[in-house]
Amino acid sequence: MLHDLQKDFAAIALSNNKAALLGRVQAARGTPERRLGVYHTNTIVSLTDVLKAAFPVVARIVGDRFFVAMAKVFIEAHPPTQPTLFRYGHDLPKFLGAFPPAKSMPYLADVARLEWARIEAYFAEDRAPMDPTQLAEIAPEMLSQVSFSLHPALRLIDSAFPIFEIWAVNQADHDVIPGIDFGHAECGLVMRRDQTVVQRLLNEAAYQWLRSITTGLALGEATALVAVGSTNFDLQDTLHLLLAEGAFTDAHIVSIKN
Amino acid sequence: MTSPPPDNHLSTRSDRLSPIPVEAGVGLRHPHMSDFVAGTPKTAWVEIHSENFFAPGGPRLAELDAVRSHYPVSCHGVGLSLGSAEGIDENHLSTLSTLVNRIEPGLVSEHLSFSVVDGVYVNDLLPLPYTEEVLAIMVRNVGHVQSTLGRQLLVENPSSYLTFAESVIPEWEFLSALVERTGCGLLLDVNNIYVSAENNDFNTNQYIENIPGDAVHEIHLAGHLVDGEGEEQLLIDTHSDVVAEAVWAVYEAALEIIGPRPTLIEWDTDIPALDVLLAEAEQAQRRMGTDLRASDVA
Known part of the structure; x- marks a missing residue:
């Protein structure tokens, strides 16, 4: 049956497991092993290139030999499940977090998460950000009941490591990597503005406020929640920044349950 | 029926379904995108890899609209995997639509190959045995794609590195039967014919004849690599x-046997400067003969 043959062939392409098909294929010259091996090489090389393009900073940090060896293990464990390769690599950050050879680079998985957030932002749906003056039209006493619709390209990301800084110093225009203090946490957002992916650091309070908003809390609830743990939250500044980044597509009044 | 080739630099989306002229075109690849967005390269048409534009939004789609x-x-x-025993992925087909x-x-266009099995996508064009069972599967899948898209699909001959012991139909007969039973067209990849003929010992002219x-509405040309030694x-x-x-x-033999067809230069790895790519297209154009530029596809 064709389906069984296709399962066996996929096992060759992904894992170079040729045993099941050796008796069914023919080589005009040379060996069937050599012929089948071409499909394995093509598959691994092309998928490794896809991952390298999606995770250029991870690739730069670990170097080519490490990346190629790591990719081979990843591809076999997590082959693509869709024929749209711009979606391939979603599982890599988690994989890196549990990949023993990467243990000495505990920030690597979070750097990969940042790179994947950039990919998702790049390919997200096109939507116009909300007009900031829309908020000014809401009566002040109603402001606390405002809920925001998020832009499809908005991604939030936080880490115990300075991943935004690590990302920045690993861009191609940095020849010399300056010393980094790996001991501080960073959090922020990734967005797409005017067809360009941007990322922005947020202070902890602003980040927690935005995180609450993304879970569906209204403005007043999110602000009250931040006030519990922080004294340096500035709602005006945070709103100004997020509206300027185009993080929201709409604001509407919700009725708060008591 | 004869119609003049469209002047690409005057054409707009108002000529909705711009046909692909019987001239040379090039594959649209990311490093050259800004040139094609500006419309400056002199080439008769471009080809995209459909799946690169499957995202719901973002700069690539906007760029493609400009190129178009x-x-x-x-x-x-x-990625449609026309040869999959499990049938066509409806989500993929719907996004293509x-x-x-x-x-x-x-x-x-798509390929005579498979790349999806049990929901796993193998990023390669894997070969099919040529049997009545597989032909029936291809006929069903191609028919389904054509009826969903409401238009003809071209099916491309693959490059192959082996043959299956169970194959009983030569590839050219398999493709002829597919055309006959589905009304699909063919995309003749001349480099693939040559690569397969060298690897699997058949005669390229016998294939083309x-x-x-x-049914051939397009020809592909590309570079290949000689790998390994001896046997x-x-x-x-x-x-x-x-x-x-x-x-x-082999391209010239195809022009002789089949006649001129829209011809595409594909270049996907170690992508060169744009002028190198365009020079390849010019070479295809020269071999096609400029006096044939206005003749229509059969």
């Missing part, structure tokens, strides 16, 4: 170089 305003575009898929409606391409020439030497279809001399000779 300057050139006729052909959509060449690599959305793209086709947006771009209104002159041609839509035995496919239905009237284990194989030609690998890498799309990583200029078209080999031996492949140009």
Whole structure:
């Protein structure tokens, strides 16, 4: 049956497991092993290139030999499940977090998460950000009941490591990597503005406020929640920044349950 | 029926379904995107890999819309997996349909191969045994794609590195039967014919003479790699170089046997400067003969 043959062939392409098909294929010259091996090489090389393009900073940090060896293990464990390769690599950050050879680079998985957030932002749906003056039209006493619709390209990301800084110093225009203090946490957002992916650091309070908003809390609830743990939250500044980044597509009044 | 080739630099989306002219075109690849967005390269048409434009939004789609305003575009898929025993992925087909409606391409093509099994996608064009069972599966899948898209699909011959012991139908007969039973067209990849013929010992002219020439609506040309030594030497279809001399000779034989067709230069790995790519297209154009530029596809 064709389906069984296709399962066996996929096992060759992904894992170079040729045993099941050796008796069914023919080589005009040379060996069937050599012929089948071409499909394995093509598959691994092309998928490794896809991952390298999606995770250029991870690739730069670990170097080519490490990346190629790591990719081979990843591809076999997590082959693509869709024929749209711009979606391939979603599982890599988690994989890196549990990949023993990467243990000495505990920030690597979070750097990969940042790179994947950039990919998702790049390919997200096109939507116009909300007009900031829309908020000014809401009566002040109603402001606390405002809920925001998020832009499809908005991604939030936080880490115990300075991943935004690590990302920045690993861009191609940095020849010399300056010393980094790996001991501080960073959090922020990734967005797409005017067809360009941007990322922005947020202070902890602003980040927690935005995180609450993304879970569906209204403005007043999110602000009250931040006030519990922080004294340096500035709602005006945070709103100004997020509206300027185009993080929201709409604001509407919700009725708060008591 | 004869019609003049469209002037690409005057054409707009108002000529909705710009047909692909019987001239040379090039594959649209990311490093050259800004040139094609501006509409400056002098080429008769461009071809995209459909799946690269499957995202719901973002800069790539916006760029493609701009390119489409300057050139006729052909959509060449690599992920539909026409040969899958499990049938066609409806989500994938539906996204392709959305793209086709947006771009209104002159041609839509896919491969005689499979790449999906049990929901896993293998990023390669894997070979099929040529049997009645597989032909029935291909006929069903191609028919389904054509009825969903509401248009003809071109099916491309693969490059192959082996043959199956169970194959009983030569590839050219398999493709002829597919055309006959589904009304699909063919995308003749001349480099693939050469690569497969060298790897699997058949005669390229026998192949070209035995496919239905009237069904061929496009030709592909690309560079390949000679890999390995002695008995284990194989030609690998890498799309990583200029078209080999031996492949140009097969192209000229195809022009002789079938006649001129829209011809595309594919270059996907080690992508060169744009002028190198355009020079390859010019070479295809020269071999096609400029006096044939206005003749229509059969």
